[in-house]
Amino acid sequence: MSEATKKVKVRFEGLPREMIALRVSREIPEGSYVNLGIGIPTLISNWIEGRDIVLQAELGMLKTGPLVEGDEADQDLINASCQAICSLQGSSFFDIVESFTMIRGGHIDIAVMGALQINARGDYAGWANPSRGLLVGNIGGSMDLCAGARKLFIAMEHTTKDGETKVVNELTYPETTKGKVSLIFTDLAVMEVTTKGLLLREVAPGLTAENIQSVTEPKLIISPQLKEIEF
Amino acid sequence: MSEATKKVKVRFEGLPREMIALRVSREIPEGSYVNLGIGIPTLISNWIEGRDIVLQAELGMLKTGPLVEGDEADQDLINASCQAICSLQGSSFFDIVESFTMIRGGHIDIAVMGALQINARGDYAGWANPSRGLLVGNIGGSMDLCAGARKLFIAMEHTTKDGETKVVNELTYPETTKGKVSLIFTDLAVMEVTTKGLLLREVAPGLTAENIQSVTEPKLIISPQLKEIEF
Amino acid sequence: MNKVVSSVQEAVADIHDGAVIAVPGFFTCGVPRALLWALVEKGVKNLTLTCGCGPLVGASDISQALVQNGQLKKVIDSYGLFRSASKGLQDPFEQAVRAGTIELEVSPMGTLAERYRAAAAGIPAFYTPTGVGSVVEEMVVTNIDANRQQKETRVFGEAKYILEYALKPDFALIHAFIGDTEGNLSYNKTALNFNHVMATAAKVTIAEVEKIVEPGVLKPGDVRTPSVYVHRVVHAERPKFAITID
Amino acid sequence: MNKVVSSVQEAVADIHDGAVIAVPGFFTCGVPRALLWALVEKGVKNLTLTCGCGPLVGASDISQALVQNGQLKKVIDSYGLFRSASKGLQDPFEQAVRAGTIELEVSPMGTLAERYRAAAAGIPAFYTPTGVGSVVEEMVVTNIDANRQQKETRVFGEAKYILEYALKPDFALIHAFIGDTEGNLSYNKTALNFNHVMATAAKVTIAEVEKIVEPGVLKPGDVRTPSVYVHRVVHAERPKFAITID
Numbered sequence: 001m002s003e004a005t006k007k008v009k010v011r012f013e014g015l016p017r018e019m020i021a022l023r024v025s026r027e028i029p030e031g032s033y034v035n036l037g038i039g040i041p042t043l044i045s046n047w048i049e050g051r052d053i054v055l056q057a058e059l060g061m062l063k064t065g066p067l068v069e070g071d072e073a074d075q076d077l078i079n080a081s082c083q084a085i086c087s088l089q090g091s092s093f094f095d096i097v098e099s100f101t102m103i104r105g106g107h108i109d110i111a112v113m114g115a116l117q118i119n120a121r122g123d124y125a126g127w128a129n130p131s132r133g134l135l136v137g138n139i140g141g142s143m144d145l146c147a148g149a150r151k152l153f154i155a156m157e158h159t160t161k162d163g164e165t166k167v168v169n170e171l172t173y174p175e176t177t178k179g180k181v182s183l184i185f186t187d188l189a190v191m192e193v194t195t196k197g198l199l200l201r202e203v204a205p206g207l208t209a210e211n212i213q214s215v216t217e218p219k220l221i222i223s224p225q226l227k228e229i230e231f
Numbered sequence: 232m233s234e235a236t237k238k239v240k241v242r243f244e245g246l247p248r249e250m251i252a253l254r255v256s257r258e259i260p261e262g263s264y265v266n267l268g269i270g271i272p273t274l275i276s277n278w279i280e281g282r283d284i285v286l287q288a289e290l291g292m293l294k295t296g297p298l299v300e301g302d303e304a305d306q307d308l309i310n311a312s313c314q315a316i317c318s319l320q321g322s323s324f325f326d327i328v329e330s331f332t333m334i335r336g337g338h339i340d341i342a343v344m345g346a347l348q349i350n351a352r353g354d355y356a357g358w359a360n361p362s363r364g365l366l367v368g369n370i371g372g373s374m375d376l377c378a379g380a381r382k383l384f385i386a387m388e389h390t391t392k393d394g395e396t397k398v399v400n401e402l403t404y405p406e407t408t409k410g411k412v413s414l415i416f417t418d419l420a421v422m423e424v425t426t427k428g429l430l431l432r433e434v435a436p437g438l439t440a441e442n443i444q445s446v447t448e449p450k451l452i453i454s455p456q457l458k459e460i461e462f
Numbered sequence: 463m464n465k466v467v468s469s470v471q472e473a474v475a476d477i478h479d480g481a482v483i484a485v486p487g488f489f490t491c492g493v494p495r496a497l498l499w500a501l502v503e504k505g506v507k508n509l510t511l512t513c514g515c516g517p518l519v520g521a522s523d524i525s526q527a528l529v530q531n532g533q534l535k536k537v538i539d540s541y542g543l544f545r546s547a548s549k550g551l552q553d554p555f556e557q558a559v560r561a562g563t564i565e566l567e568v569s570p571m572g573t574l575a576e577r578y579r580a581a582a583a584g585i586p587a588f589y590t591p592t593g594v595g596s597v598v599e600e601m602v603v604t605n606i607d608a609n610r611q612q613k614e615t616r617v618f619g620e621a622k623y624i625l626e627y628a629l630k631p632d633f634a635l636i637h638a639f640i641g642d643t644e645g646n647l648s649y650n651k652t653a654l655n656f657n658h659v660m661a662t663a664a665k666v667t668i669a670e671v672e673k674i675v676e677p678g679v680l681k682p683g684d685v686r687t688p689s690v691y692v693h694r695v696v697h698a699e700r701p702k703f704a705i706t707i708d
Numbered sequence: 709m710n711k712v713v714s715s716v717q718e719a720v721a722d723i724h725d726g727a728v729i730a731v732p733g734f735f736t737c738g739v740p741r742a743l744l745w746a747l748v749e750k751g752v753k754n755l756t757l758t759c760g761c762g763p764l765v766g767a768s769d770i771s772q773a774l775v776q777n778g779q780l781k782k783v784i785d786s787y788g789l790f791r792s793a794s795k796g797l798q799d800p801f802e803q804a805v806r807a808g809t810i811e812l813e814v815s816p817m818g819t820l821a822e823r824y825r826a827a828a829a830g831i832p833a834f835y836t837p838t839g840v841g842s843v844v845e846e847m848v849v850t851n852i853d854a855n856r857q858q859k860e861t862r863v864f865g866e867a868k869y870i871l872e873y874a875l876k877p878d879f880a881l882i883h884a885f886i887g888d889t890e891g892n893l894s895y896n897k898t899a900l901n902f903n904h905v906m907a908t909a910a911k912v913t914i915a916e917v918e919k920i921v922e923p924g925v926l927k928p929g930d931v932r933t934p935s936v937y938v939h940r941v942v943h944a945e946r947p948k949f950a951i952t953i954d
Contacts, residue, residue: 059734062688076899082735089678090644092685095904100818104584138787144818147837178841290488293934307653313489320924321890323931326658331572335830367568369541375572378591409595586864588834618832
């Protein structure tokens with residue numbers, strides 16, 4: 001797949017990042033232990049107040065609290081994105097080995113990650129952008145979460161700033177994992193990875209299945225219950 | 232080696248168990264982290280007061296304190312022999328995984344174990360006595376200590392109650408480990424495991440090298456500095 | 463998430479015949495006595511108990527009840543028998559082991575600790591030096607001939623190591639000192655021993671706790687077992703027992 | 709055992725050219741800044757720094773000094789580069805990686821954590837699912853072609869796993885909150901991160917602590933790193949830094 005064919009012809013007005021995060025939050029059942037990746041996934045934490053959802057941070061904390069600023073910030077209390085946070089009643093601190101025991105051992109219900117590319121088989125690329133011109137990149141905890149979380153969701157923009165689709169037939173960027181993603185949330189659509197291909201379940205307000213297909217390389221299966229994304 | 236040939240002809244009056252323990256304690260340098268097995272090794276703890284030696288207990292404690300009795304006994308604070316103990320300033324509690332990380336990872340300087348039999352190559356048997364008529368036995372932490380401690384000492388009676396020598400040419404009891412023991416302390420002698428065989432370094436007061444050889448199967452190398460065990 | 467259940471009976475309600483159950487405790491210390499008695503009462507059979515260091519020796523009253531009820535199929539432990547041969551001969555568990563009606567599989571204690579840790583951390587297998595130079599290197603040590611499976615070894619550098627596998631129980635029965643309603647646990651002194659790692663290893667972890675508190679009473683730095691590992695919390699009276707295995 | 713030394717200079721006195729040094733910290737949090745500055749001052753060269761999650765990104769002032777002094781041979785990390793490509797282009801460390809004058813070996817964070825744990829526990833190698841389905845399964849990921857060694861995989865059950873090896877540094881430089889004179893340590897909140905496991909993994913562990921106390925001040929249940937793992941303790945002022953990697 002050449003660079004040229006990946007360029008989409010039309011760009012659609014989709015959801016803002018905060019609303020993608022809100023939509024993902026609706027897919028997280030009460031009672032879930034969840035890890036949120038950097039980027040759009042982190043924004044999900046703004047939508048779970050009052051809900052029975054516990055967030056885990058790779059660096060060694062369960063039940064992370066909201067961001068804090070200014071004098072309240074404690075240099076010894078940050079989240080995995082290096083932002084000052086607070087603790088909550090029922091929070092716990094632990095070391096990195098315990099943290100990755102949780103992650104790798106199947107104790108986290110849902111991980112929500114960002115992605116550079118994803119295909120219809122649930123493979124995704126997220127750790128290295130070849131355009132940076134380096135053979136190395138930042139893996140962080142992403143591959144651990146892919147291996148260990150019970151469910152893996154992707155939350156991302158449907159296309160890049162340069163207008164290339166991120167939902168591709170074949171990954172051209174280095175894979176983070178293969179076949180683990182179950183749901184994909186973008187500014188334009190909600191898609192489910194099925195054994196037969198990507199099932200288009202929801203579209204952003206005002207868009208059609210044809211619109212989504214026009215910015216998506218794999219042939220989409222249209223859900224009989226196709227609907228607008230609801231919040 | 233038949234049972235009959237293992238029987239020693241003469242029995243010598245040796246050191247009491249407490250004095251074996253005292254002699255071992257003199258071989259432990261200041262600044263050592265030490266694990267003591269069940270039996271005579273446990274008695275070493277009576278001889279280290281005022282010395283800079285830290286004892287580790289398999290069940291999850293560093294710097295174990297003396298035994299306590301009666302009302303002072305806390306059912307949640309025991310040593311690895313299931314005796315009530317106390318903690319000291321500088322003690323720590325931890326879980327079993329941390330405990331065996333210490334033991335298996337080479338962090339314990341010296342382990343002192345009891346034995347049923349030992350040979351001149353530093354192999355010893357301690358976990359199962361076939362006379363009990365079972366194919367299974369109690370391994371406990373013994374094999375972990377053999378694998379992980381930097382030095383392994385044996386503290387035991389030289390002969391069994393039935394008058395059989397425990398210092399044999401070939402083990403007839405199931406091995407705990409092979410080739411790891413460096414020093415052997417008995418009621419009759421102190422012997423060092425060398426590449427050439429057992430080096431007799433010390434004898435109990437009143438005994439001769441010939442006396443020790445007569446209750447020992449392997450041919451002993453007599454140290455030119457052979458002396459009486461001193462305390 | 464409120465994980466408190468109102469009785470030990472309710473806490474063990476879904477433990478089924480044939481379950482593999484992790485039982486912590488180092489001899490007498492840190493044994494989940496209330497949950498084990500609930501298991502006796504429930505009468506489920508064909509159980510495999512995976513231990514660490516002799517909780518059935520330390521809580522021989524419970525062991526005796528389980529054996530006499532015919533509930534045990536197998537025990538895995540590093541120290542499953544009384545030290546004293548004469549006491550062992552009178553022990554119903556040892557008698558059953560001798561008769562071959564209960565299997566006793568014996569392993570080094572640290573290997574058991576590490577096998578639980580591996581199960582908790584998604585590690586299917588690891589290499590260890592422990593047991594090299596003994597029968598543990600060659601086969602699984604058990605009283606049942608047919609189950610003496612061969613072990614695999616491999617040399618790294620100049621030393622030989624044994625390949626050991628994760629041990630993942632269906633249930634863990636845990637004894638903690640303080641637990642909050644969300645399932646955060648802390649332990650008292652050496653009663654910690656195998657409790658934490660078993661809580662992390664099992665598919666379902668059930669904790670009896672001496673004090674149930676509201677979230678926030680246990681400070682974040684004082685939690686030893688974070689709530690994610692714990693599925694049910696039940697209050698149990700502080701157990702009373704003699705500190706001895708003799 | 710009194711393990712207190714009087715200065716960071718004395719604490720790092722035996723760190724030699726070519727040493728492999730574990731550096732904890734999660735970005736800005738829990739980085740042993742005083743000991744690292746002592747390393748800069750000492751000027752030892754040809755160092756390999758084994759990290760966990762971006763302490764050289766979080767303490768970029770120190771990274772810059774080490775690179776400009778020509779002290780680094782290699783860094784192992786899961787997150788060694790600035791997220792922003794434009795910031796990266798201006799970073800002396802990334803420039804050296806691009807030029808091939810410093811090696812950067814990248815690994816999943818949990819695999820690094822586990823490799824330190826394995827070194828601490830005497831485990832030469834273990835199997836993990838992390839990285840399967842990526843280049844991590846096939847080879848060591850590094851900017852130096854010659855060092856892209858092949859990885860070994862094996863199937864257990866129905867899944868594929870990667871064989872990963874223990875990572876044992878010569879030294880670990882640790883930042884703790886409270887340390888007693890015997891070397892028992894405790895940490896503050898998320899500043900714990902990689903500090904404990906690196907303390908257990910290294911041949912020699914040197915801890916900078918914000919408060920040095922007498923034995924007994926830290927209660928036995930509050931010790932996070934038991935003294936056996938810690939060889940030297942030195943006082944260091946509470947570090948000041950901005951909480952950001954941008």
